[in-house]
Amino acid sequence: MDCLPKVQYLLNFHVQNTCPPLFIEGTIVSHLHHPSPEKQMSSNVVVVLDNGAGQIKAGFAGERDPTTIVPNCTARPLSSKKFLIADQLLSPSEDLTSAVLRRPFDRGYLINPDLQSSIWSHIFSSLLHITPSSSSLLLTEPLFNLASIQRATDEIIFEEFNFRSLFVSDSPSLVHLYEASRRPYDVVSKAQCSLIVDVGFSFTHAAPVFQNFTVNYGVKRMDLGGKALTNYLKELVSYRSVNVMDETFLIDDVKEKLCFVSSDVARDLQIARRRGNDNHFRCTYVLPDGITHTRGYVKDPIEAQKYLTLSEDGELPQSEETDEADQTEAKNKPSERSKVDLTKNEFSLSNERFLVPEMIFRPADLGMNQAGLAECIVRAVNSCHPHLHPVLYESIILTGGSTLFPGFAKRLENDLRPLVPDVYQVKITTQEDPILGVWRGGSLLASSPDFDAMCVTKAEYEEHGSSRCRRRFFH
Numbered sequence: 121m122d123c124l125p126k127v128q129y130l131l132n133f134h135v136q137n138t139c140p141p142l143f144i145e146g147t148i149v150s151h152l153h154h155p156s157p158e159k160q161m162s163s164n165v166v167v168v169l170d171n172g173a174g175q176i177k178a179g180f181a182g183e184r185d186p187t188t189i190v191p192n193c194t195a196r197p198l199s200s201k202k203f204l205i206a207d208q209l210l211s212p213s214e215d216l217t218s219a220v221l222r223r224p225f226d227r228g229y230l231i232n233p234d235l236q237s238s239i240w241s242h243i244f245s246s247l248l249h250i251t252p253s254s255s256s257l258l259l260t261e262p263l264f265n266l267a268s269i270q271r272a273t274d275e276i277i278f279e280e281f282n283f284r285s286l287f288v289s290d291s292p293s294l295v296h297l298y299e300a301s302r303r304p305y306d307v308v309s310k311a312q313c314s315l316i317v318d319v320g321f322s323f324t325h326a327a328p329v330f331q332n333f334t335v336n337y338g339v340k341r342m343d344l345g346g347k348a349l350t351n352y353l354k355e356l357v358s359y360r361s362v363n364v365m366d367e368t369f370l371i372d373d374v375k376e377k378l379c380f381v382s383s384d385v386a387r388d389l390q391i392a393r394r395r396g397n398d399n400h401f402r403c404t405y406v407l408p409d410g411i412t413h414t415r416g417y418v419k420d421p422i423e424a425q426k427y428l429t430l431s432e433d434g435e436l437p438q439s440e441e442t443d444e445a446d447q448t449e450a451k452n453k454p455s456e457r458s459k460v461d462l463t464k465n466e467f468s469l470s471n472e473r474f475l476v477p478e479m480i481f482r483p484a485d486l487g488m489n490q491a492g493l494a495e496c497i498v499r500a501v502n503s504c505h506p507h508l509h510p511v512l513y514e515s516i517i518l519t520g521g522s523t524l525f526p527g528f529a530k531r532l533e534n535d536l537r538p539l540v541p542d543v544y545q546v547k548i549t550t551q552e553d554p555i556l557g558v559w560r561g562g563s564l565l566a567s568s569p570d571f572d573a574m575c576v577t578k579a580e581y582e583e584h585g586s587s588r589c590r591r592r593f594f595h
Contacts, residue, residue, distance in 0.1 A: 165255040166566045167248065169240075170291075170559040172260075173225035174321030174346060174521070176206070177559040178243050181258065181566030186559050188247045192239060195219040195369075206242050209369075215414040217407075218366045228262050228322035228345075233272045237280060244281070252281040256575055258566045259288050260558060263325060263339055267587065274586040278578050285575035287566070288593045292316035292327035292334045294561030295519050299551070300332075301564055307547075308515045315512040317497065317532075319520035321346045324480065324493065326500035328512055338503040340496045344479055344488075346522045350375055352486075353476045361467035362407070370416050374405055374469070375476065377418055380427060381527035382474035383534060391434045392471035400426045400436060401473055407465035419466065427473075428526070477525045481535055494535035510544050518550040519557045 166181035172192060179186030190206040197204070197219045204214060224236035244250050257277060261270070270288075277283050295316050300309040308314045312332070318325045324342040328335040354371050357364050364371055382388045392401050404419035418424050429436055483490040491499070501512045518529060529548050540546055551557040565571065576589040 165250055166258060166571065167244075167250060167255050168258045168559060168562040168566050169243075170260045170562060171236075172321055172558075173223070173228055173262075175555070176239070176243065177556060178248060179559065179563065180248075181563050181571070183563055184560065185556065186563075188243065189555070190243065190247070192225065192236075193221050193223045194235065194239070195221050206239055207247060212415065215408065215410050216369045217410060217414075219369065221368055225322065227343075228320075229266065230269050230273065233276055237276050240276070240281070252283045255283060256285040256566075256572070257283045257287070258562050258571075259286065260291055260294065260562065261288055262323075263290050263292075263327065263334065263336070263341075267590075270590055271586045274581060274589070278581045283578065285572070285577045286581075287571065287575045288590070289562065289565070290327075290334050291318055291320075291519070291558045292325070292329050292339075293332050294559075294565065295517060295551070295557050296329040296561070297332055298557055298561035298564055299517055299549075306515075307511065308517070311511045311515065313508060313511045314515040314517055315497065315500065317493070317516060317518050317520075317523075319345060319480065319493075319518070319522035321521075324496070324520075324522075326493075326497045328500055328504050328508070330504075330508070335504060338500050340500040340503070342480070342483070342490055342493065342496055344483060344490060346375075346520075349379075349476050349479060349522065352479060353379070353472060356472045356476070357467060357469070360472075362465070364467075370407070373416055376524075378403060378405065378424055378469055379473050379476050379525055381477045381481070381525045381531045383527055383531050384432075385474070385478060387432075387434050388474055389471060391430075399470060400430060400434070402468055402470045403473075404466050404468050407467070409465065477522070477528070480522065481531060492535065493532060494539055497536060498539050513540055513544045514547045516546070516548045518548060519554045521555050523550055523554045 168179055168181055168186070170177040170186070174192060175189055176192045177186040177189050179188070188207065191209050193209070194203040194205045195209055195216060196202065197214060197216055199215065203222065204219075208214070209216065222232075222235060224230055224232040224239065230236055244252060259273070259277070261273065274286070277286050295318070296308065296314045299314065300306075300312070303309060313328070313330050316325070316327045316329055316334075318327065322345045324344055326340045328338040350368065350371050353375050354365050354367070357371070357374075388401070392399060403424040405416060406419050407416050408414050426436065431437060479486055479488070481492050481494070483492060497516065501509055504512065518532075523529070529550050533546060533548050536548075537546055553560075574592070576592055581589050
């Protein structure tokens with residue numbers, strides 16, 4: 121009976137005739153809004169904490185965007201004896217070259233509760249400015265979280281921070297809720313069903329959601345995520361150019377700015393073998409020198425975007441007017457853009473740009489005993505009732521930071537279509553902001569009128585303990 125308020129609210133929420141007009145053409149007009157000082161000063165505050173292994177998104181219920189997005193780690197630069205935490209790592213004046221990192225999460229699960237507690241404490245006191253004893257908390261946790269980790273988390277929340285009440289949710293159900301609310305007349309809302317593909321920091325999940333609850337027996341996991349891609353790029357650059365095995369923040373930046381998903385790997389490998397200006401993937405990244413700049417940057421952003429205009433045969437489109445002038449200039453003046461000046465700590469990238477994201481689609485080609493993303497999705501769908509198959513294939517939603525690679529959705533559709541029966545339609549939708557999708561779903565849920573009834577209070581935790589209270593959050 122504890123779950124009845126949640127079930128009743130979420131089912132009523134999606135009835136087409138009674139669905140409140142929360143969104144109009146992607147703009148939230150009712151429950152979610154921009155922050156107000158009065159909201160933060162209120163005694164009845166609900167904090168929404170999307171506690172990812174890579175980043176923490178924290179803010180207040182009912183707002184459209186989180187108040188803060190910070191790395192879920194601490195780091196000590198070489199020039200300092202003190203560890204920097206959360207927002208301090210985002211300061212442009214901090215030189216994080218070869219910084220020593222400490223993360224509370226490892227392989228997707230919380231392994232250092234004390235470190236996580238210190239990061240939360242900094243967020244609550246310095247960034248959100250809340251009093252936990254007069255606040256409620258909506259927290260996200262990984263799928264299939266271990267009971268021992270759940271108990272440790274509950275102890276931190278209720279015994280250390282003294283939060284008034286707690287609600288715990290998984291990411292897929294919040295993404296589904298947000299997308300169904302944003303598009304009340306779409307198949308996701310009408311069928312109350314979707315397939316959430318979450319490419320996160322540690323894992324990639326294909327999770328069926330039915331009536332706002334994740335179908336656990338249908339969830340399929342790949343042990344690949346953003347962290348694995350960063351580590352693979354570290355190895356490639358270190359082997360071919362300069363040792364960057366200790367440069368996590370730097371290589372994260374390289375990955376986000378320069379990597380993309382190839383729609384034709386065989387063709388792109390041929391292009392990457394060309395020399396000089398004929399290699400349209402080659403670009404240069406400049407490392408920080410600690411004096412004039414403390415952050416790395418792409419040497420020629422225009423050169424790095426050439427691949428976007430390639431034709432099917434791998435050539436750049438050229439107009440007749442500028443073709444002669446470009447060829448004359450190339451003969452008379454050698455291009456300096458493609459040259460790598462090792463005295464300035466630069467390195468070039470070529471096929472690494474698309475081989476790194478390729479791990480997600482064909483990990484077996486790289487020696488990993490993992491199924492590709494398309495096969496993972498098919499297995500997840502086949503685990504569900506056959507009546508749900510056509511709806512799931514028609515309502516695939518991409519979320520997570522790694523889905524932001526250019527060409528991700530197109531490549532996934534190309535790989536998935538041959539594996540799906542022809543009678544089914546395949547429709548893949550990328551969230552408007554894949555990094556914030558989970559948090560916005562949590563903000564929407566936490567602003568519902570029945571949210572308080574869905575939470576476990578501190579008094580209930582003290583009376584019944586963690587395991588019994590957790591039964592309320594069945595997912």
